Each structure stands twice: as structure tokens, then as C-alpha cells.
Amino acid sequence: MGKAKKTKVSKSAAEGGDRYVPLADQILDDKSVKSTSRVKVRNRKDRDDEYVDDKLSKRILEQARQQQEELQEEHGAKGKSKKPAPRTTLGTGKSEDDSESSGDEDVEDDDEVYESIEVNEEDEKALQMFMSKDPPVRRTLADIIMEKITEKQTEIRTQMSDNASVQMQELDDRVVNMYKSVRPILQRYRSGKLPKAFKIIPNLRNWEQILYLTEPDSWSAAAMYQATRIFASNLNAKMAQRFFNLVLLPRIRDDIAEYKRLNFHLYMAVRKSLFKPAAFFKGILLPLCEAGNCTLREAVILASVLAKCSIPMLHSAAAILKIAEMDYNGANSIFLKTLLDKKYALPYRVVDAVVFHFLGFQRDKRELPVLWHQALLTFVQRYKEDISSEQKEALMELLRAHTHELITPEIRRELVHSKCRDVEGEMPQGSGVMEEEDD
Structure with a gap:
């Protein structure tokens, strides 16, 4: 047989001198919570540094004000009008001037890649000697749509090699009214989300006809940049080429002719169009060279985009071949020099x-x-x-x-x-x- 275990005796029972305590009392005595006299004290070293007493903070501000007045009296600046220093809000660490910071932080970061380009007027005049005297008529999306409407009304079907892909359909009045209501939004667009009705245009078969209802000529520059992002991402190379040639290129040339420089959002739209290199060359660069009236300012701005972006060799080689075979104008030399300098x-x-x-x-x-x-x-x-x-x-x-x-x-x-x-x-x-x- 095993050895008999001894019964535990609680401390209270042992102190009382009664060795034999009933089992029920021992169990209750062990499970009960006993209060202890120990008090835990935690010393927080940073507690005094976290808060400042009201009286102490008041004295600090008074001393600082007195020192400021003494400095103004010494330098003779008291009573003179000076630009007040920005006040700092307690607990924020930001001044009132900083609270009105613009929300276009991404635009400011991207501004590093956009620089103002100065063009010499004498060089621009010298380049005009090599421009074409009879440049081809520039066609926009509105011109093509109006031709299609006239063709349908008169029931004359002419074969247009470049514009035969424009799809015309009978539009419901509700669709027309919806996209006409999108038009004023795009005219005053600055930032934020675009209407969903506009985002689905690249997925439509007759996207040129729908896009015509929004009047691309009246869009804001920011709306043109967002539209370029959407169409470059959702259209194939052939359709993106049409958007670049009929919508983006006329807007770029008009902006440069009007303001002698390119708007930042339009500059970023040109950079975004390079995500489709074949569409960019066929829709923007080559038509600009073929027109024969590309100005020095336009060529320098577009060449700066080419120099900063990475372009596949085959697309650049095809563009160099096409430019070399064209009739010469000064812009050709700028684009050739930029593409050759990439060392392909x-x-x-x-x-x-x-x-x-x-x-x-x-x-x-x-x-x-x-x-x-x-x-x-x-x-x-x-x-x-x-x-x-x-x-x-x-x-x-x-x-x-x-x-x-x-x-x-x-x-x-x-x-x-x-x-x-x-x-x-x-x-x-x-x-x-x-x-x-x-x-």
C-alpha cells in the first residue's frame, strides 16, 4: 500500500492552535480572497514632462512676451508695421499659415518633371522658313461627327479610309440628356471623381459619337488629363490613336498658341499618352511632323516629354524611319535629335x-x-x-x-x-x- 498523504493545514488554523480543522472549512478558507497590505507604486519618469502646470505655463508665456517687447525696443522696431509671425496652435505643432496648405501635393511633386521652356524668337523665325506654305486642314472630332451626321441625313455614303471606323447610332433622348448634363461638370472639373457615365465611354461601340456630346473642346485641362488616363488604359492602340489625334493634339496646339506654354495638366496628359507608344507616334508626333507647320515651341515641348520617358526601341526606330523619309521642316531635326540621343x-x-x-x-x-x-x-x-x-x-x-x-x-x-x-x-x-x- 502507498504512503498516506498528510492533510494540509491552513495558516489561520495553525495560528489559532486548532490542528484538526474540518475539511469544509479548509476548502472555504483557501478559496476566499484575502486583502493584502502591499501597495504597488509605479514611478513614471515622463509624467512630469507630459503636462505643465497652469501657473507655470502662464509664467512662461509672460516671460516670453516680456523678452519679445525688450527685443523690439532695442532694435527700434516697436510701433512699426511688420508682417506678424505665424501663430502656433497649442498641441498641433502647425501654424495658421500651414493650415491652409493646398491639397494638390501630388501635383507639386509632379511639378519637378515640368519646367518652363524658353524659346528664342530669332530661332523661331528662322524655323518658319522651312514650314509648309499650305498645311493640311486640321480635323477634330467635331468635324468628323458633323460629316457623319450630314452623310446620314443626305444618305450619301462616301468612303473615308481614315474615318470609316466612326460608329453612328440612333441615341435615346435620355442618353443624350445624360451626357449633356456631364458636359458642365467636365468644363469646371479640377479634382476628384468623374461621373461613372463618363468612365464607361471607352467601352461603347459608338464612343466617338457619345464623346462628341460632352464637347471635348470646352473641357478643363484637369478633365483632359483624367480623360487621357481613362482612354489610354481602356482603348486599344488604334482607338487610342484616334483619341490622341482628334481630341488631345488639337487641344495641345491651341493651348501652346494661346499661352506660349503648355498647361501642366496637358503636359502630364502627353506623358500619359506615351503608355501607348504606337498610338502616341501615329496620333500625335507623326501627324505634327506631316502637317509641316509645327512651331519651334511645340517641337521643344514635345521633345522634352520624349527625352524624359522610356520608349521601346522598335516604336522609336519606326518613328525615326518615318521622320527621316518626310519632307524636311525644322521640327523634324528636334525630334530626330531627341530620339537618336537615346542611344538605341x-x-x-x-x-x-x-x-x-x-x-x-x-x-x-x-x-x-x-x-x-x-x-x-x-x-x-x-x-x-x-x-x-x-x-x-x-x-x-x-x-x-x-x-x-x-x-x-x-x-x-x-x-x-x-x-x-x-x-x-x-x-x-x-x-x-x-x-x-x-x-
Whole structure:
């Protein structure tokens, strides 16, 4: 048998001298809560620093006021009108001037990428000599819609290669009234959410007809930026190209012509349109070059967007090829220089097209602008080893016909100390001394 366990005796029973206490009393005695005389004291070191007594704070403010008055008397500033210092609200740590801070913090952050561009008037006048005398008529979305309406009323079906994709449908009066009510919202839009009826326009088959009801020409700049975001995200490249060409490009050109600079929201809309590179080149850049009346200011602003954004090589190579084959105007040199300066590994076909573009001026008797010489210098610096020996000799001959006192010697030096793509072996003697200069 096991050893018998001893019965526990409570302390109270032991102190009372009664050793044998009934079991029920022992159980009740153990479960009861007993008060203790111990008092826990927690010393909070930061308690005194958290609050300041009322009397002490009053004395501090009085002393500060007295010191301020003494300083004003010493410097002779008492009684003179000065701009009051911003008052600080107790407990907030912000001044009253800070409380009225604008809510466009994102716009201020993005303002770092937007800079005011100054254009020399003499350069702009020189560039006008190379503009087309008879530019094509600019077409907007309103012009195309009105042609479609007239065509439907007269029941004449003409074939328009570029505008045949415009879908026209009979619209319910409720739909027309709804989108006409959206129009004043877009005219005074600054920030916030857009109506849901406007956001679903890219998903409609006849989105051009619906968009025409909102009058894009009267939208605010902020509304144009939001619309560009929506249409660039929800339309395919072909439809986005139509939006850029019929809505965004006319608004950009009108804004630059009116204010001599581009609105910040429209500038960000152009940057957003580059998310569809093919649509941007076919809807904005190439039509602007083909028009032949692109001003220097327009070219510089759009070129700054190209320089800051990352563009896939194939899209840029196709754009360089198209620009090189166009009739020359000053804006072409700006766009060529910007795209060539991105240092793409271009196919030989594109390099040859650029060479033939410059060689086409061999018999041109006009005095070429500085932009042309700068574009040639950039091309030679970046792709001097991708041209053939015959092209190199032809470019050297071109430099005798068109010269610039500062730029032409640099171009000739780059060509002399370069190895052509069809020459095998070592570099010419002395070419290793000169290092390629990258702007």
C-alpha cells in the first residue's frame, strides 16, 4: 500500500492552535480572497514632462512676451508695421499659415518633371522658313461627327479610309440628356471623381459619337488629363490613336498658341499618352511632323516629354524611319535629335534612312538652321561605327556644302576617328587618342 498523504493545514488554523480543522472549512478558507497590505507604486519618469502646470505655463508665456517687447525696443522696431509671425496652435505643432496648405501635393511633386521652356524668337523665325506654305486642314472630332451626321441625313455614303471606323447610332433622348448634363461638370472639373457615365465611354461601340456630346473642346485641362488616363488604359492602340489625334493634339496646339506654354495638366496628359507608344507616334508626333507647320515651341515641348520617358526601341526606330523619309521642316531635326540621343541599338535599315535624310540636302542652296547641324552631330556621335565607308565619304562631302563654324569641325573629327561597319581590322592610327564625347 502507498504512503498516506498528510492533510494540509491552513495558516489561520495553525495560528489559532486548532490542528484538526474540518475539511469544509479548509476548502472555504483557501478559496476566499484575502486583502493584502502591499501597495504597488509605479514611478513614471515622463509624467512630469507630459503636462505643465497652469501657473507655470502662464509664467512662461509672460516671460516670453516680456523678452519679445525688450527685443523690439532695442532694435527700434516697436510701433512699426511688420508682417506678424505665424501663430502656433497649442498641441498641433502647425501654424495658421500651414493650415491652409493646398491639397494638390501630388501635383507639386509632379511639378519637378515640368519646367518652363524658353524659346528664342530669332530661332523661331528662322524655323518658319522651312514650314509648309499650305498645311493640311486640321480635323477634330467635331468635324468628323458633323460629316457623319450630314452623310446620314443626305444618305450619301462616301468612303473615308481614315474615318470609316466612326460608329453612328440612333441615341435615346435620355442618353443624350445624360451626357449633356456631364458636359458642365467636365468644363469646371479640377479634382476628384468623374461621373461613372463618363468612365464607361471607352467601352461603347459608338464612343466617338457619345464623346462628341460632352464637347471635348470646352473641357478643363484637369478633365483632359483624367480623360487621357481613362482612354489610354481602356482603348486599344488604334482607338487610342484616334483619341490622341482628334481630341488631345488639337487641344495641345491651341493651348501652346494661346499661352506660349503648355498647361501642366496637358503636359502630364502627353506623358500619359506615351503608355501607348504606337498610338502616341501615329496620333500625335507623326501627324505634327506631316502637317509641316509645327512651331519651334511645340517641337521643344514635345521633345522634352520624349527625352524624359522610356520608349521601346522598335516604336522609336519606326518613328525615326518615318521622320527621316518626310519632307524636311525644322521640327523634324528636334525630334530626330531627341530620339537618336537615346542611344538605341538601331537596325541598319534605320541608320541608312537617317544617312540618306542628311545626304538629301547635298544640293539644297538654303542656309540650314543650327538644329539641322546639331541633329547631324548627334547622329554621328552615336552611330558613326554603324555606317558604311561610302556613307562616311558622302557625309564628309556633305560637310563641304553645309558648314557651321562650331559644329562642323566636331562632326568631321568624329567621322575621321571612327571605324566603319564594313571595315575589318584595327582602328585607324590616332583614333585611340581621341575619346568619344557624349553630350
